[in-house]
Amino acid sequence: MFRVRTAFSTSRRYSLPLLVTLAAIRLLSASNSLQAGNPTVAPMIRLIESGRLPEERIPTVVELICKRGDAEDLQYLFEKAASKDSVSPENRSAMLNGLANTMRDRKLKPSGVLTQLRGLLKRATADKNLTAQKQVIELVGLWKVQGMAAELADTLKQGAADELTGAIIGTLAELKGEDSARLITDLTKSDQPKRLRRQAIVALAAIDLSAAAEAAGQYIADANTKDNFDSLLKPFLARQQGPNLLGKAIAARELNPDVAKLVLRSMLTSGKNEAALADPLSEAAGLGKAMEPMTKEQLQQLAQEVAAHGDAARGEQVFRREELNCYKCHAIGKAGANIGPDLSAVGGSSPIDYLVNSLLLPSQAIKEAYKTALILDIDGLSHTGIVVDRDDERVVLRDAQGKEVTIAEDDIEFEKEGDSLMPSGLTKFLTHQEFVDLVRYLSALGKDDGYTMTAEPTVYRWRVYRSPSGKTTLPNADDDSIRNMLFEYAPEKWTPFYSLASGELPLGEARNVARNPMVFAYAEIVVNVAGNIQLQLNNENGVIAWLDNRRVAPSEWQSLHVDEGEHRLMFRIDTREFPAEGFTAKVLKGSESAAEYTIVVGE
Template sequence: MNKKNVLNILLLLLCVAEVSAARANEPASAVGPVMRILKSGRLPAERLGAVIEIVCQRGNEHDLAYLFEQVMTNKKYSGKLQQTTWNGLRDAYITRKVKPAGDLSPLANTIQNGKSKSSSKSREVMIQLCGLWKIKAAGKSLQQIILDKKTTAEIKKVAIDAIVIIGGKEAKETIEKLVSKEQPLELRVIGVVAFAKMDKQKAAQQAARILSHPKLDTQSPSSILSAFLNLKGGSNLLAKEIAKNKLSVDTAKRCLRYMYSVGRNDAGLSDALSKAAGISNTVKKLTPIEVKRLAAEALKKGDAARGELVFRRADVSCMKCHSVSKAGGNVGPDLSPVGASSPVDYLVNSIIDPNQAVKEAFKSAIVETIQGKVVSGIIVDQNDERIVLRDATGKKIIISADDIDEQVEGGSLMPQGLTKFLTHDELLDLVKFLSSLGKPGAYAVQTTPAIHRWRVIQKIPASLQKGIPDEETVRGEILSNKSIPWVPAYSKVAGMLPLMELRKYATNNALYLKGEIDVTEGGVVGIQLNSNKGINIWVDHHSYRDDQKIVSDLHKGRHAIIIRVDLSQRNENKKEIPEIKVEFFKPEGSTAQFTVVVGP
């Protein structure tokens, strides 16, 4: 063997030794065997997503570094797989504080407007990760996104959150520009929400000025309130500044409604807003005799039909937390049988003083984080690594155990004070309605399968505004279009969906609705409409245009019932729009088994 070969062998052994030493210093991976399969390239494409989720849930920083490299450079990691990877990397940091090893700055160059080739959802998570991972190199890119007029509101908000976390010169310059008086009011709102995370005292001063602006829109109060309610001591700071400014009665009421709708009743802020709204800031606690008297009055004078309308009102927020016929919020209990199972006195107390008797499963937890955030909600799950809360809107919030500064037991997420927005007669009607639920009659627990949880297209795309769509358009523009903005709508107890409540979503007098059923055993399913006037219906994409009663042979799986309603044809007396009801039945001899999809 010559000297050259000996030298090459020694160099090779040295390299192997260095690599081995480096690997020895790496922490052991809990997903080592999985990573070897993943890196081999032999994993079937349909299993990649599930494996990536496992790696993100249990892998170490070196495992995540491999995924980061792949999603940045490998064309196979596109579409749904790309979204899965970015979501997994984000959740790994949020729940376990683990991020990919190595240089993460290349991510900063891929998020700018005009440069990103990722889907809008993937790009949103990528921008979020720039903040979570504190990639300082992303500062200028984030500033460009925020100040660019073409950036959508959703992306702008995520970019602002990211730049605030990173901090530095770009963050300060950007936020100062956003809150200045020269900016449009909507940008000032976004700016003050971000400013609250940097300097909540000065942000509270700016927020109170914005809330007192005569041209403030109806949505901005919620954004501003949310920012301060989520900060330790934030609501008290905002309350002090509100007391120094003159809010309109309408704005003050909107702030109160939002605060109650998210399960908060912070005394100082509630008092300041109640005073600005001209509403009493005290809720009288009733004696047992007064409770019995109110209960008796409700049974005698209350009207259950009117009470159902009160229950459905947005400002009362009942359906954000509660469901009826399993359709509605999933934070509080389903109320379908509550009238048959609970004394009327109990119902009165639950409305007036929600904290008096809270069932264990519905007690809330209040978590303060080391970053100064305050989060409240029902505990969905908790272990040594994280806690999962469901807030009053039904949203799940994951908090890493390392981020928790303090956790205390809260009361009911239904705050005291909701009755501020009710007249005495409306309260009687609401109690009467609740006391009727589950009893024989109009408010009995429903036994015939019917759609109670609907989805409505919030903004109808241009492709669906040109008359009645054909089957291919329904398939492509409704069923396969993931960007369709669906919002929830719920039928009344008897299964009737009030179309009058949905008129705001109509374009050219047309509404698009969607209900769903899960078929567990294939077969023929019947669908019955209460009226087919002005109705076009598709089961999945198959059209049944003029039928009030139809049958369809459905295979196992989830199926969509798409309905187009022409409101101009249903406005029979020019004063009100009739309601729509869709029920299901099994034709004679059918072997089909199915359930109607319910929930939020």
């Protein structure tokens, strides 16, 4: 089941299975209202114990128990998860995940003895279930089960699976013992593998921020342009003194200029622009310091230059660049993230000087719906994001990565209005002409031909497959090979991809992602009422289509039956035969017995 945001909606329905589950809970509550136990949660527990609840609905009830239950209710879930044969692996995972989230969100844990975690971990290890092992290891840290620290350290020394090292190091940091700190510090040294070293620095930041900053500074000095710095910077950007300490460590070392640019870019795309860190990085990268506001005369001159010499087509290519990461916060045609405003019509509503200021100094032009809160919690961690939900118990922020962070109201030490999640400084990486072209593109959106979203239901959100195997690219590739290689063997190779403002999927870019002239791309639709749809492509040459796992002949495209539910529309486009540089796919209602459906948008 995937979670979606949709566009072009033709109807709206509620989930029948969820309504049935809630109705059953209410019925049990009414019939057993006089029995002992938490009156809110007791009916849910009885429903699980009755054996009448379908397996696929158990995670929904578990989530409700975790949100509303007390420590004794959580103890029931923990004992249920710890028992050997009482639940399926999937539902055990749902219970462990719910217990972890409850500790994070509500600071509440089970009431009884927690050493059953040891047996759970041994069983998960014997079953080679990495997901379960990771969940148990994280609970050890969240619940502060000190008695398991030594064996986790031994597991790390003996060579834990790569998927578990981060969880083990993080848990040792949570436990905060002297032995844990010593082991983690040793793992930050230059002789350790980079991945392990990076994870250890992140964990050390929770124990000794100064030591972690020195280790991170040396890591960056040793790094090359193939390294990723997102996770390394996160703990320093989240702590008040983090940018200052890391900035000093960087200033004391000699950095590769290109590495400095990558670290600076990583900080900016995280939604932060801390001068204490940005200044030494900018100096090491050979870039200028902080942006200064433009005068009124400079803005007028730039606006004239944009109108006279800006190129919207080139600007669209700048917008789509990976290093700017614009789709991480914004959407075009509702395809992309929903952290910042959808830019589909920004050119029709915003003058050029506003667009320039929004790019150079975004915190000076924040719309009301996108104002942020900066919260400092009792652990000294800072959180910045848009407030998406709030009540008397907790506040939920959506950060610059689109992740929702829940903070208990009792844990808030300080709060104020924050800066824009789009940091100033992103344009440092652009030439003057590239900046002029980018502004011209934004000014064209929703206004100029070729940059106005079509009213017809057009696919803007895609997934493109990286490096498809030779067998799947053969002219006569069978459907089993396609399904096995693309969706079962390596589904993680599907990469988010977005159409141009015109609705065209740019095949040149798609070829670069695929590293192959044969491009596989799919879209998703949600059908609310079964019926017929039409597939309308801008050209059919070199194209093969599938509806889910069934190949669909071109003769069916004008009247293709779809059942209620979620569906995948996949296309294999041979760019050597396809006559255009862009591929456009529209999903229209069938002429007879039309389906009611939505095209999935969002990230």
